[in-house]
Amino acid sequence: MQRIYIKDLNQHIGEQVTIQGWLHTLRDQKNMQFLIIRDRTGMVQVAHFKKGNLELAQLISGLGTESALTLTGQVVKNDIVKLGGIEIQLEDLGVENPAEVPLPFEPFGEYLPDQDFRLDWRYLDLRREINQLIFSVQTTAEQAMREYWLDHDFIEIHSPKIMGMPSESGAELFSLPYFETTAYLAQSPQFYKQMAMAAGFERVFEFGPVFRADPSFTSRHMTEFTGVDMEMSWIQSHEDVMALMERWLAFTHHRVIEKHGDAIESTLGLHLEVPTVPFPRITMAEAHKLLTQIGYKLPPEKKFDLDPGAERAIGAYFKETQGHDYVFITDWPFEARPFYHMLHPDEPGITRSFDLLGRGLEVATGAQREHRYEVLKSQALAKGLSLEMLQNYLNYFRYGTPPHGGFGFGLSRFLMILLDLSNIREAVFIFRGPTRLSP
RNA sequence: GGGGGCGUGGUGUAGUGGUUCAACAUGCGGCCCUGUCAAGGCCGAGACCGCGGGUUCGAAUCCCGUCGCUCCCGCCA
Incomplete structure (x- = not known):
């Protein structure tokens, strides 16, 4: 048969x-x-x-x-x-x-149950055409990303997700019993990507799970998600990272449109186009001026940063004025960045860093990393971190580590942006959140 | 962690103090009709309106608490 x-x-x-x-x-x-x-x-x-x-x-x-x-x-x-x-x-x-009668809900009915109920019966929900499309698009996107990187001499790595030490400060960590001690789930492959630079791999990428123990109740956060990470050596500045990244993303769009453009149009009513390169760029200082100009009021505690409303406003502004879905926000103040972001040599307190917004949503963070051992130590101290805790990481910069930089990129957030999905739960196979551990 | 919203038959909604207020749709069961067409018609079962307390002559409807969900903020991908 x-x-x-x-x-x-x-x-x-x-x-x-x-x-x-x-x-x-x-x-x-x-x-x-x-x-x-x-x-x-x-x-x-x-x-x-x-x-x-x-x-x-x-x-x-x-x-x-x-x-x-x-x-x-x-x-x-x-x-x-x-x-x-x-x-x-x-x-x-x-x-x-046989399917038992009645079904918990009709996947092909006139209306859908609440998302939470659909998540309880996710496998029935996933039978819907739109969901099969979303994950076909994800597959194509991942393949395109990988293809682009392989064509540009990258090496794929798989770093451990069980760690003895936090990978970087900031996000909350999940801890777990580990024989006689306590281990942590990786909240980022950051340190390992940089170790690969110290190892002379020059260019690496990783697709892997990332864990964040933040009790975030929003339409765009998960406690476990797929991180898409890249790191490259011998760069001059974060601009080199952005230049590669925007081409990588444009190529990914190209492949997705090539394979699924018609289906996306018929199923989602969305006409996709390859974003033009280069993407718009705006420094953080300029972003604040722009916000003032367009009348968006930032809370006073955000003088070094942006809030989600500001990101949406900036995204909308560039969509309107340049017809572009993406924009890089560059040159963030050190106050808003982790200790390992490199500072501009001639602009005190400004890092060589960027965020990428897609349709006003933060989808990636990147930077040139500080690879000079002494400078890195002093930046860690400036953030109030303990050098003892960081020593394993700091050791990566003692024996000939090239200048480098990279980014971390959220796969499901990218799908939200690409397919204009309003909730990240629709963009991930199985959602994990603070109160969602099953299925 | 802070704030807002929502919570009515399996599912989605209507109903915001009182006379069939428990309705409609869909699904489910039965019957009818028909090479049908994501069918049509008729009949039927199914919710004490999240839970607890309170106000009132009377509450799904107002108040308080609680639980759940959701969105926003914080945090970030």
Whole structure:
């Protein structure tokens, strides 16, 4: 038995075929039964003349929608059939797994339950076409990212997620018992990426899980997410990182549009275009001036920083004035950045760093890193950090580590931006949050 | 951690003090009709309105508490 995809059935007119999929709709009539079968590639009508096989007719009558079925029959062309003009005349049907009746909710109904309820039954939710598209797009995007990097001499690494020490200050850490001691879940591969620079790998990237123990209740935070990280050596400044990054992202858009542009347009009503390179750039100082100019009031405690409203305002401004979805905010004050970001040599207190906003949402943070041992130590001290705690990390900068920089990038946030999804829970296979540990 | 909003049959909603206020849709069950078309028609089951307390002659409807969800802020990807 060779299983035929529904989309390929028109190449098998007149043949007996076997298809596998879910019972999308059952129309059980007096003499005829019509089953609409759905697989990943489409839907087709299967017709059964009841009197031809009463036992089979009875089996079909008892089927709940969404049951997983294997069906065999002859493909016939029939212009009367509105679904593609073809149907399968059923000869045999196997119930692989019946769907209990009733379903918790109808994945293909007129309306959807609350997101939280859908998350409880995520596998049913994921049967929806839009979700299959989202994760197909993610797959293509990841492949494109990897392809671009491989074409630019990057090495892929996989750094440990169980750590003896916090990877950097800031975000809260998850701790776990580890034999006789306590370990932590990595909140970033930051230190390991830099160790790869010290190792002479020159260019590395990693796709991997990142854990944040922050009790954040927003539409864009998760306690576990997929981080996309990159680090490159021998750079002149953070501009080199941004220049590579924007081309990498444009290439990713290109690949996604190439493969899914039509589906995205028909399913999401979204017409995607490859973002033009270079992306707009604005320094933090300029950003503050811009905000004043467009009338956005930043809270006083944010004089070195931006708040989400300001990011949305800046994103909207560049969309409006330059038609661009992305903008780099560069040159952040040291106050708002971790100790390892390199300072501008001629601008006191300003780092060689950037955030990337997409549709006003922070999707990446990057910088040139401070690779000079003594300078790095003094910057750590300036942040009030203990050099003893950091010694393993600081050791990476003692025996010939090149200048380098990189960024961390949120995969699900990128999907939100790309597909204009309003909630990160829709952009991730399984959501993890402070109060969501299952499924 | 702080603030706002919401919580009504399986699911989604309507109803914001009182006469069938517990409705509508969808799903579910039964029947009817029909090569149907993400079908149509009829009938039916299903919620004491998150939970606890209070106000009132009377509460889904007002108040307080609590739990859950959600969004915003903080934090960040």
